[in-house]
Amino acid sequence: MNDHQYQYWPIFQENDSTKAFWNKKFEQNIDCSIISQYCMNRITWKCSKPCEYQFLLNQNGILFYQHNNKPKGYVQLNHDISIKIIDLKISNNKSDLVKVIRIKRTKDIFIYIWNQDYKSTFQFFKNLSQFSFIQNLDQLYTLSDVIAKGGFSKVFSLTPNLRLPNQPLNYAGKIYNKEELLQKKDSQKFYNFIRSECYVLRKLNSPYILKLYEIIQLDEMLILVTEYIKGGSLYQYLKDKKKLTEIESIQILLKLTIALQAVHNIGYVHRDIKLENVLIDKDNLKLIDFGFTEKIQRDRLQNGQGTAGYIAPEVFMRQPYQEVGDVFSLGVIFYSMLCGRAPFRSNTYDGLLKLNKECQIDFSESRFLNVSQKSIYLMKAMLQKQPENRINIQDLLAQLQAQTLFSHSGNFISTQSIIDGSVGLSFNHLQSKNTLKSFYQQSQNSVSENSSQFSNHQLKQKKRRFKSQSMDKKGQFPKQSSFKPSLKYVYQMEIQQSYEDNISIGDQEYPIQDQNLQFLQFSYYQLNRQKFV
The missing domain is CATH 3.30.200.20 (Phosphorylase Kinase; domain 1)
Structure with a gap:
């Protein structure tokens, strides 16, 4: 084996370029968000006499020490700094053998710190381990x-x-x-x-x-x-169940999309999205195996690795692997869950690669029984051969959030129970939904009849507004209807989980009840569902 190969092992080692352990110039507030704080003894490579200081660690991985509540020095922990628990003899007495934490920046620049209570030492060690690499195993x-x-x-x-x-x-x-x-x-x-x-x-x-x-x-x-996740992979889960329902498939896809967006937001792509790299245990789902992860490249293809049958077609053309490359692989998973079989199938590896490259996918209706056209259209948008035609991660997330609002049975499902944070939804297409107008009017009339806050004049104004929103010959609302922003406001109220006292219609505001709000949202869902095939 060539000697130059050994430069790639160990993966992590102390190679800091510093000539001192502590940085003495404080250029930022390091006091904020302290996650660990202990009084500990310290020995350095320069001084073997133990001295006691207050050691603190903040959430950004900055370790610093202070004396009389005044910071004296700090170090930013990272993958080039090692920590290890070792037995250290601090005097000639055998009883003075103590377990200490060794923190090394280079081969020759290090410190030892410890507390007389080993549990405190160990707890501080575990906190430090979030930011550096460890050189212990058997002790842990x-x-x-x-x-x-x-x-x-x-x-x-x-x-x-x-x-x-x-x-x-x-x-x-x-x-x-x-x-x-x-x-x-x-x-x-x-x-x-x-x-x-x-x-x-x-x-x-x-x-x-x-x-x-x-x-x-x-x-x-x-x-x-x-x-540690007890359950197996999504591959095994799908193999056992043959195929998944549309609702379950969408919920799994939503979680994976949220995970992928987090990866893309820090400037990386996963590049190996597949059924085997998703762990699932009841409602617990985790994306794993980031071994092929790399920084997003806009101008060239850096690496062509991937799993046959999941590879974005542009990789075969030596085009850059960007965020939509992960979206394609995610589309393969979505297809497999809904169909019960992969979009590319072959008895040989070369045959599978060929089908993957050609990207001729069968979207026959017979393959997707009891799947709505909306989900099929979304799947097709994810599996577009040309990356510029493929749906991006932001639009995919918005569409999935919209589809998880309701179950097939018509029961309301809050996305808050599935994801963290609010979601957005476009109502541009609602203007042509005639039945929804009558639902909306009916719910508003119901509210107004039960509210003592309305004057007769206000009720007459409201009825005139509904009457003025006459439909054209094709049964569609005029484009300038005030109906759209009202519904948009209704949706935002639900997502924020705090219902306001009223809802605007034109220039007026009227109270709206929780059950009417859910009725409106369910009406929206039903009208935007396509027929089952």
Whole structure:
């Protein structure tokens, strides 16, 4: 093996360019959002005499120490700084052997810190581990069963040896082996993939992305310690159920779209979206395996890796892989869930690649029984061969949020229970919905009849406005109807989960009741559903 290959191992090592451990110039407020604070003893490579200071860690990974409540120095923790629990002899007495945290910036620049109470030391160590890499394993976890195997990694279940309060009972450990990595033809590429995977997982905080807790770098292996999901993959789930209902498919797709948007928002693409890379356990869903993740490139294709049958067609044409490349792979998942079979099928790998490249997809109605035209149109928009014609992640999310408002049975489903944050919805197409106008009028008349706040004059004005919104010969509302903004306001009221006292119609405002609001929204849903096939 060539010597130059070893520069790609270890993946993480102390290579900070500093000549001092602490930064003394405070250019920002480091006091904010403290997540951990302990009085600890300290020894440095310069001074072996223990001194006690207050050590603090904030949510941005800045570690600093202070004396008499005055900050003295700080360091920004990152993947180039290691932490390790070691036994340190601080005097000639055997009883003075203590467990300390060693924090290293370079081979020769480090500090030791500890508290007399080991639990406090360990808790501080766990907090530090969110931002640096660890050089311990046996002191922290016990490896047990193999959960899964990948191209050059294996996933084991991990049990913490010392469990802190509120700490999970089990973790998953994704292990990269040194020898397997260095045997790859392009070790540098996979070295970059692993570093990107760790960076992205550390950066992301999404309920639908597997959480990375710690990075452990040992001599022969790298271990990513993540949350443990009991259920299996979406691939196995779909295999067992044959195919999924439209409602369940849309809810899964919505969660995956939210996860993908979070990845894109930090400037990366996943590039390996597939059924096997989605873990599902009851209502718990997680996107996993960020091994092919890379920064978004606008001008060129950086890497052509992917899984046959899921690859965006532009990759075969050597075009840049951008956000819509992930949308295509997501479309393959959506197709598979609704149809019960993949859009590209072949008995050979080369045959599968050929079909994937040609991208001739069968959207026959017989394949999608009991699936609305709206979902089929959305699926087609995701699986467009030309990337410029494909729906983008923002529009996809908006459409999915609209479709998850209601179930097929007509019961209201709040998107707040599925996603975090408010959603938006366009009502431009409602102007041609005649029946909805009568629903709307009926609900408003019901409200007005039960409200003592209206004068006879106001009621007459309201009726005149409805009468003035006459339909044309085709049975459509005029384009300038005041009907659209009123409904838009109704929708916004529900999403904010705080109903206002009234709703505007033209220049007037009228109270609206919760049941009427839901009635209007269900009416919108029913009228915008296409026929089942």
